[in-house]
Amino acid sequence: xxxxxxxxxxxxxxxxxxxxxxxxxxxxxxxxxxxxxxxxxxxxxxxxxxxxxxxxxxxxxxxxxxxxxxxxxxxxxxxxxxxxxxxxxxxxxxxxxxxxxxxxxxxxxxxxxxxxxxxxxxxxxxxxxxxxxxxxxxxxxxxxxxxxxxxxxxxxxxxxxxxxxxxxxxxxxxxxxxxxxxxxxxxxxxxxxxxxxxxxxxxxxxxxxxxxxxxxxxxxxxxxxxxxxxxxxxxxxxxxxxxxxxxxxxxxxxxxxxxxxxxxxxxxxxxxxxxxxxxxxxxxxxxxxxxxxxxxxxxxxxxxxxxxxxxxxxxxxxxxxxxxxxxxxxxxxxxxxxxxxxxxxxxxxxxxxxxxxxxxxxxxxxxxxxxxxxxxxxxxxxxxxxxxxxxxxxxxxxxxxxxxxxxxxxxxxxxxxxxxxxxxxxxxxxxxxxxxxxxxxxxxxxxxxxxxxxxxxxxxxxxxxxxxxxxxxxxxxxxxxxxxxxxxxxxxxxxxxxxxxxxxxxxxxxxxxxxxxxxxxxxxxxxxxxxxxxxxxxxxxxxxxxxxxxxxxxxxxxxxxxxxxxxxxxxxxxxxxxxxxxxxxxxxxxxxxxxxxxxxxxxxxxxxxxxxxxxxxxxxxxxxxxxxxxxxxxxxxxxxxxxx
Ligand code: WTA
Numbered sequence: 001x002x003x004x005x006x007x008x009x010x011x012x013x014x015x016x017x018x019x020x021x022x023x024x025x026x027x028x029x030x031x032x033x034x035x036x037x038x039x040x041x042x043x044x045x046x047x048x049x050x051x052x053x054x055x056x057x058x059x060x061x062x063x064x065x066x067x068x069x070x071x072x073x074x075x076x077x078x079x080x081x082x083x084x085x086x087x088x089x090x091x092x093x094x095x096x097x098x099x100x101x102x103x104x105x106x107x108x109x110x111x112x113x114x115x116x117x118x119x120x121x122x123x124x125x126x127x128x129x130x131x132x133x134x135x136x137x138x139x140x141x142x143x144x145x146x147x148x149x150x151x152x153x154x155x156x157x158x159x160x161x162x163x164x165x166x167x168x169x170x171x172x173x174x175x176x177x178x179x180x181x182x183x184x185x186x187x188x189x190x191x192x193x194x195x196x197x198x199x200x201x202x203x204x205x206x207x208x209x210x211x212x213x214x215x216x217x218x219x220x221x222x223x224x225x226x227x228x229x230x231x232x233x234x235x236x237x238x239x240x241x242x243x244x245x246x247x248x249x250x251x252x253x254x255x256x257x258x259x260x261x262x263x264x265x266x267x268x269x270x271x272x273x274x275x276x277x278x279x280x281x282x283x284x285x286x287x288x289x290x291x292x293x294x295x296x297x298x299x300x301x302x303x304x305x306x307x308x309x310x311x312x313x314x315x316x317x318x319x320x321x322x323x324x325x326x327x328x329x330x331x332x333x334x335x336x337x338x339x340x341x342x343x344x345x346x347x348x349x350x351x352x353x354x355x356x357x358x359x360x361x362x363x364x365x366x367x368x369x370x371x372x373x374x375x376x377x378x379x380x381x382x383x384x385x386x387x388x389x390x391x392x393x394x395x396x397x398x399x400x401x402x403x404x405x406x407x408x409x410x411x412x413x414x415x416x417x418x419x420x421x422x423x424x425x426x427x428x429x430x431x432x433x434x435x436x437x438x439x440x441x442x443x444x445x446x447x448x449x450x451x452x453x454x455x456x457x458x459x460x461x462x463x464x465x466x467x468x469x470x471x472x473x474x475x476x477x478x479x480x481x482x483x484x485x486x487x488x489x490x491x492x493x494x495x496x497x498x499x500x501x502x503x504x505x506x507x508x509x510x511x512x513x514x515x516x517x518x519x520x521x522x523x524x525x526x527x528x529x530x531x532x533x534x535x536x537x538x539x540x541x542x543x544x545x546x547x548x549x550x551x552x553x554x555x556x557x558x559x560x561x562x563x564x565x566x567x568x569x570x571x572x573x574x575x576x577x578x579x580x581x582x583x584x585x586x587x588x589x590x591x592x593x594x595x596x597x598x599x600x601x602x603x604x605x606x607x608x609x610x611x612x613x614x615x616x617x618x619x620x621x622x623x624x625x626x627x628x629x630x631x632x633x634x635x636x637x638x639x640x641x642x643x644x
Pocket of ligand 1: 003307383386387408409410412414434495499511512521523641
C-alpha cells in the first residue's frame, strides 16, 4: 500500500452524489472567498424561531477571544429534530432500536418520538428542572436515551450524558463538576448478554454527589431500591404526562450540552456545545459526508455516551429527518455476525463504526460477514482513531464488496462534528487517509513556532479558523479552555493530534501527540489512570503511556513504583487493575503493569514519558539522549525487566 493507492468513488456513488467533486471544490472556494454566504447557507438548514442576522463573530486571539455563530438567532434543538418533521414524516420511523437480545427490537415514529420527548420534558419540569439547569443522563443504549437528551433540549436544560460504562466515582465527579441536581438513569443495562447495575452505580455515586431528583427508566425490570422523595419511576408516571410541551426558545449561543472528555492533564473536562452552531454543523455534516437522503436507514454503532452518539445517532440524523438505528449490544454477541445480520434485518443503507471493531471482526475471518447479504448497504464510515490500511481494505473489500465508499471521518468531542473526511460520491479515497477538510474547515500543519507549513508536511495539526460546531468553553473553567487549545500555538486551535499531508493535499492523522490515549476509540488521559493507580495504598508513583495494540489501536502500559516495604506480586497487579476499573471504568483497565524501581526523570524531577513510550513500544535503539536524566541507570533496569 503506497500513498499513491487511490481508490476512486464507485460509479453508483458518483451517480447519485448530492455534492460532486466540482461542487465540493466550489464550496471550498466559496467558504474562502465569501464566508458569509457560505455559512449563512449552513445556518439556514435549521428552523429558526427568530432568524439570525449575524453569522460569525470569532477571534482566537487571547486579548479579545470569542467564538459566536448565528448569535442573534433563536431556535430550539428538539423542535428542529422533531416538530418540523411532523407534517411531512410524522409516520416515518425516526428510531429503530435493536436490543442486545437479537429477538428484541422496537421502533418509534417521528410522531411517537415527539410525544415521548414532550412527556419526558414535562416530567423534568415537574421535577423542577428548567432552562440552564444541568441534567445528568446515565442510560444504556435504549430509545429513552435519545428521548432524555431531546427532552432536556426542549426545556432548555443542559444535558450531560455520562457513558454507562463509567464507574460510580467517575459519575460522581461529573455530577459534581457541573452541579447537576437532576439525573436520569435505568434500573440496569444489557450488553453482550450481561447486566450492568446502573441504579446501584447511581446510588453509590449519589453518596458522594447527591442530586435532588432521579428519574428511573425501567429497562430490565430488575428490583432496585428507590429513595423516597428522590427517585421517580418514569414508567409509572409516563401515561399521566401530557404529550404537549412547547419548545423553549433558545439563543443560538445558549448551551445545549456538556460532554466530559479526557485531556492531557487533570480531571476530564466538560466540553460545552451551544445550540445553533452545533446543530447546524451536526446536521450539515451528516447530510454531506454520508450523502444522506430522507427515508434511508442509517446506523452509527457508537454509544450515546460519546460525542459520536450525540452528533451522529441523535442530533445530526434527527435534524435531517433520518431513520437512525440505536444498537444496545456488542459486535461479537451472540456471534461475530451480529453487525451484518442487523444490517440485513433492518435494511441498513449507511453503516458507521470504529476501526477497533473492524479489526476485531477482521480477526474472525470472512465467513461471519458472508453469513449476511449486506445487499442494502451503500456506504461505510469509520471514526474514532486512525484506521490502518489493512483494516480499511478489509472493510472496503469484504464488508462493502467494493461497491460502498468508505469515509474515514476525523473529528473530536471538541469539534462537534466531522472536519476532515471524504465526501461520499465525490472525494477519491485512500486507505488510511481521512483525505480532505470539509468546505469551510481550515487545517494547518504547523512548525514549532506555530507557522503553517506549505505543501507536503508533517507535524502538529491545528485549525486556523472556527466552524459552527466548535466547542465554546470548558464548563466552569474558561481559562482551561484557552490554555488547553489556544496557547500551544497562539491564535490557532491546537487539536492534540499529529498529521501528515501528502503531495495530493490529503491528510493522514498520525494520532495524539499529547498525553491522551486512544484505547479502542475511547479517549483516556494518562493523568487520570496514574491518579487511580496512586490511589492504591501500595503505590508510590505511576507513569502511564500508550503502546501499539493490534485490536485496541493503543493499549495501556503502566510503570508502577511501589512504596518501601511493598512486594511486587501477581495479586497486587490484579488489585491495581481493579483499582483502575473501579475508579474510572473497565475501558481504562491496564494491559501491562511493569514494576519500576525508579522512573526516568530529568534533574528537575519531570518524568521523561518519551523514553517510557519507547520502552513500551520495544524500541530501545531510539531512546534519544538519556544523559540529562537524574539517574540514567533506571532506563537499563526498565529495559532489562520489560514484560513480554
Ligand atoms: C482520534 C471522537 C484518526 C483523534 C469523534 C482525535 C481519529 C480523537 C479519527 C478524538 C480518524 C478520531 N482518524 N484519528 N478518523 N477520528 N480520531 O473526542 O486522535 O472521542 O483527537 O472524538 O480521536 O476523540 P473523541
